[in-house]
Amino acid sequence: MKYLLSLLAVFPLLIVELAHADDPDPSLYQRLGGEPIVTRVVEQTIRSMADDPVVNRSFEGINLAKLDAKIVLQICALSGGGCKYDGDDMKLAHQGMNIGQREFYALVEALRTALDANGVGEREKNELLRLLAPMKRDVVSG
């Protein structure tokens, strides 16, 4: 009887455990809002850079839709969304563009604004920025 009672006590816990068995902590990609939000955030960031005469010189003549798609893929891969980034590495992609600190921080600012505009939380925003920050040394050369 005692055995049965302890089994009954454990049973609800077991059910809760099983219910979450295939539901691990959501990835950063999921918490950012997945594909629809990441796509919107990237599009808004790149458009804002391309429309800003102070920092848009390197975006002239670039196929922005293609660039958006590469960056979405890269963010998906970086943030645990399960994508495989198939673009150039950051050094090669920005080679010869002479990108300066000011331009790099302008992009970070544009990204912050787009993340805020799409309701991404503080924690997720900072996690994403922390993932991108180390790329500065490969992007900035001017």
Ligand code: HEM
């Ligand atoms: C952490 C910051 C950055 C990330 C993660 C990033 C990411 C990327 C990616 C994934 C590509 C596409 C590579 C490919 O086509 O295979 C790319 C290309 C490009 N990036 Fe960045 N980028 C960053 C900073 C910047 C900055 C600061 C600028 C200019 C102000 C910039 C301008 C460009 C341009 C113009 C291209 C297109 C190059 C081409 O198609 O010839 N990027 N970037």
